[in-house]
Amino acid sequence: MTTTSELRDKAIIRPVKRAVEDDLLDLPGVLAVDIGEKRVAGRRTGHQAIVVSVGRKGAPVGGKAVPDDVLGIPTDVIEEAPVPHHGRCAPRTPVRTDEARTCIRGMLGRGIAPCRSVRLVPPEAPPGRYRRVGTVGVMVHDHERASHAMGLTTFDVACMDDAWSVGDHMLDPESGEVYAELARAALSGRVDAAAVDLKDGVARTCVIRGIGPVAGKSPAENGAMVRKTGYATGTTSGTVVSTDTTLRLDHGPAIGRRVLREQVRVDGDPVFAAPGDAGAALVDAAGRVVGLHCAGNRDGTVGFACPIGEVLDELDVELCVAPPQN
Structure with a gap:
């Protein structure tokens, strides 16, 4: 449970963190900047700090290191590497373009993958072509047409790269059945998201x-x-x-x-x-x-x-x- 004092301290630190986060991200090896409790030798201190994530702790590169404090706010360096949470699979399952004849149950939480594949090479993966895999998490609808229901996933899953276009087909990674088309997407400073139109026969559910x-x-x-x-x-x-x-x-x-x-x-x-x-x-x-x-x-x-x-x-x-x- 977050205490009142923790919320107060975060509110004090927040404008400082926002002001310096780009400078911190420019340091070699820095992958994330956050606000959290400072730990020393794994022990909690009870004090909030600017938390800086690096891929690996070690000697600073080029003499540039995360400072011990920023404008009087302490920093804490942790070893953590955030990565996009799309999966991948080899496109072994044939693409089925026939329309579904019965409603597909359990829509939300179901897998989704663009039909087109991308070529990967080491160290990301053994050389070959792969489909990117993710999840349809929740249903959304157009402001003006409540009946126009769409599934929500991420840009990283549905678009993959800069070759995407509206209408790209999406399939079930297990059955190969095409059940959606890319409708709209956004990758910005705060959002990684995409919406897909569902084909006839696919259950629209808010559960x-x-x-x-x-x-x-x-x-x-x-x-x-x-x-x-x-x-x-x-x-x-x-x-x-x-x-x-x-x-x-x-x-x-x-x-x-x-x-x-x-x-x-x-x-x-x-x-x-x-x-x-x-x-x-x-x-x-x-x-x-x-x-x-x-x-x-x-x-x-x-x-x-x-x-x-x-x-x-x-x-x-x-x-x-x-x-x-x-």
Whole structure:
């Protein structure tokens, strides 16, 4: 549970962190900047600090190191490498373009992959062609047409690189069935998201598998318990520990490294997510969506999500909400 004093300290540190985060990200090896509790030799100190994530601790490169404090605010350097949480699979399953004859159940939390594949080489993967895999997390609809329902995932999953276009076909990575087309997408300083149009025969539902009905949306709150259902790890839970995380993520050679600011950080209990879970919706105890999962650390104990309000605004859509239960 986040205490009042912790919230007060975060509010004091926040403008300083925002002012210096770009300078810190420019230092060699720095991958993220956040606000969190400072630890010394693994022990909690009870004091908030500017937390700087590096791929590997060691001697500073070129004599440039993270300072011990910034404008009087202490820093804490941790070893953590955020990575986009798309998965990948070899395109062995044939693409099925026939229309589904029956409704597909369990839509939310289902896997999604663009039909087109990309070529990868070491060290990213053994040489070959791969499909990028993620999750359809929640349903949204157009502002003017509530009947126009779309599935929500991430730009990193649905678009992959700079060769994407509206109408790109999306398939189920297990069956090879084409069930959606890319409708709109955004990759900005705060949002990594995409919406896909669902084909006839695909169930439109506001119920997330393993979680329940979507009751609405809300900003993420520090200390809140959240759950998500993803294609890779299913339904897991964790605790929101920050809404101030700024990440530099590598989206591959075509797009390169991009910075996402003021993202939601979730600590898992113990594991929260893995590659293939990108696009999963973060849902609080009241059934409200608070974020769209996009990245995590390499061992899956930490997840990062775009704030849902920012996602909906950039895609110009509204959340599909389940009708109230009588």
